[in-house]
Amino acid sequence: MNPLKAKFERYVALEQAEHDLLDHLVRTDARVVPAGSDLIREGEGIHFVKLVLDGWGCRYKLLEDGRRQIVAFLLPGDLCNPDALAVGEMDHSIGAINELHCALIQPELFDQACIESHRLRQAMAYDAGAMLGMQREWTLNLAARPAFGRIAHMLCELHYRLAAIGLAVDGSFFAPITQITLAEATGLTPVHVNRVVQDLRGRGLLSWRGRQITLHDPTRLALLSGFSPRYLHLPRFALGATPASQQLPA
Amino acid sequence: MNPLKAKFERYVALEQAEHDLLDHLVRTDARVVPAGSDLIREGEGIHFVKLVLDGWGCRYKLLEDGRRQIVAFLLPGDLCNPDALAVGEMDHSIGAINELHCALIQPELFDQACIESHRLRQAMAYDAGAMLGMQREWTLNLAARPAFGRIAHMLCELHYRLAAIGLAVDGSFFAPITQITLAEATGLTPVHVNRVVQDLRGRGLLSWRGRQITLHDPTRLALLSGFSPRYLHLPRFALGATPASQQLPA
DNA sequence: CGAGAGTTTGAGTTGAATCAATTCGCGTGG
């Protein structure tokens, strides 16, 4: 399957020509990136539009003191560099969390697709808007919520995004992250993340065994953390909505 | 002057036709928004691409407990809704900090301009990339830096952005914000912001009298706060660079 | 079965918040 096509179809109705275009883009070239290594590093020139096909990635920056701060998660269907042509060099790094399969698209081809299809251009713009919305919400989340809300909110977001691409069922999803990863993403220490996770477990809101995470009551979790999915710009779930979508707060 | 044209010219070289296009866009309609009121509120439909001509604005969200978190500052030349056509409704609000003059552009006209000029499209993409880069850095800044670095970093960013549009000279600039505004932007309490500001003053790094802010040693402030301007995507200062740009860290 | 990464626990510390006044700056009206 082509996760980019799947995503764009949630935004706009695509015609055959656009299906072909997107399939062509994704078929160009691909690569497997081992868990823990980087797709691209801060300062490097940008030579490809990269698309996550499978696995999780993260955008991150390194701080002066060596810590790293994760500023976004990349899930299947997410574009790393939609602005490859315009922007010269990376202002952040992108790492693979688990083994990550990604498609490498020629920036020129990508650009051409936007020129050829007005609808694709619109889908791109929509996607860019969603990315910005997400980044703003992360800013808010990390700046203004206490540890509990911060973690709960992030779990809600992950759940919601994964449900939208069919990777979460009944509040349960595979997540290749550790509590340490979550700490890097929330700006907390692993120790404190652990205490909050135990709190969530104690309240019967969360199971987290190995790489499997289950939210037992997504609605309540959303309420507790102030999570409201508007900023994700997932206008409505597609017809083939997963059962899990029924539990998601409106 | 047309601040959007000025900005785009820092990105790409524009030809006469593009000058005319941009002037046409901005001349369409305009509005004055009183200090403290909103240009647009979360949840509202988007009917215009709005451009800040003069004055400061801020993107913000309200939290459950009534606090508000500012997630971005909008300065002259900044677009509020470049994605108006694609995105249905606002996922955040935009407020005027001081009296703000903005141009209202028909989304269709705006879109048309991107179709007619490849260069404008590129400039748009570049600008979107810069906005995303800025938002990521805010995420990092608020998540990972202690109060001192957080505030210093934000002052550096403001200084740098203002210098780029000729509104900062010798580290000094007009800023229509209060310590309370800065607190809402940094996710700190006004009381704590005040203590940090006094610290900065005490170290001879900052003067802040009324609405006038002066950074006495931008380079050192950048060093102390881990500020590096790469994420702002201001490739180089234009030929008519202000003297102040000489003091900016590379 | 050992090793290493990840998770858990506990004790002590601290940066920032909270609460509560007080002071300053300035625009307005008497």
Next chain:
DNA sequence: CCACGCGAATTGATTCAACTCAAACTCTCG
């Protein structure tokens, strides 16, 4: 021209959420 009033800035005392440090425990995998 001065007194008032209000928003902003400042100060001090106290509390608390999250960090630090340090150790032990538990997986999982070679």
